[in-house]
Amino acid sequence: xxxxxxxxxxxxxxxxxxxxxxxxxxxxxxxxxxxxxxxxxxxxxxxxxxxxxxxxxxxxxxxxxxxxxxxxxxxxxxxxxxxxxxxxxxxxxxxxxxxxxxxxxxxxxxxxxxxxxxxxxxxxxxxxxxxxxxxx
Numbered sequence: 001x002x003x004x005x006x007x008x009x010x011x012x013x014x015x016x017x018x019x020x021x022x023x024x025x026x027x028x029x030x031x032x033x034x035x036x037x038x039x040x041x042x043x044x045x046x047x048x049x050x051x052x053x054x055x056x057x058x059x060x061x062x063x064x065x066x067x068x069x070x071x072x073x074x075x076x077x078x079x080x081x082x083x084x085x086x087x088x089x090x091x092x093x094x095x096x097x098x099x100x101x102x103x104x105x106x107x108x109x110x111x112x113x114x115x116x117x118x119x120x121x122x123x124x125x126x127x128x129x130x131x132x133x134x135x136x
Contacts, residue, residue, distance in 0.1 A: 003034045005103065005112040009135060010041035013103075013114055016134030020127045021045060026119035028127055029056040034112045037061045045118075052117030058093060059100030059115030059124075067110055071098030071125050099124030101132045111135070 010032040021028040027045035029052035034040050037060075044053055062070050073096040076083040087094045098121035105111040114131040116124045 003038070003040065004036075004105065004110070005032065005034045005040050005135075007040060010112075012134050013131040014041050014043045017114065017116060017127050017131040018043065018045060020130035021116075021119075024119060024123050024127060026123055028116050028118045028124070029053050030127070030131070031057040031060045031115040032112060032131070033057070033060040033064055033115070035064060035110045037064050037113075040112065049118045055095055055117035056099070056115040058095040059117060059128075060113040061100075061115070062094045062096065063100035063102045063113035063115065064110060065094070067102060069098075069102055069125070070096060070100035070115075071121065074098065097121050099128055101125070101128040103132060103135050 013032050014030050017030040027048035030043045032041045059070050077096045100115045103111045114128045116128040
């Protein structure tokens with residue numbers, strides 16, 4: 001299989017996210033998916049919240065599906081906004097709050113996504129952003 005993100009790249013992203021999570025002081029669940037939304041790497045840090053395993057993977061997938069960071073989706077899904085109710089159309093596969101970031105390759109094409117869960121929405125985004133920086 002020819003992936004848009006290699007396992008080595010995904011592991012580098014996870015390592016950067018773990019380092020940032022330690023800085024934040026919150027153990028995290030970290031998921032990296034390729035451009036097709038396929039899971040490439042996942043890590044659940046010791047003492048993290050169990051629910052975050054599912055949420056982190058959904059955040060990464062959502063970033064790829066919408067080709068944007070999940071925190072940028074939040075205002076679009078509020079009542080009266082253009083994407084209100086979109087979560088109900090996906091069978092529970094979307095997460096539309098911060099913690100999922102889109103990864104683009106050097107050519108600008110979508111390469112995949114990183115999803116992080118267990119902290120506050122801002123902490124999750126900060127940790128995911130560290131993973132994106134390690135990819136770029």
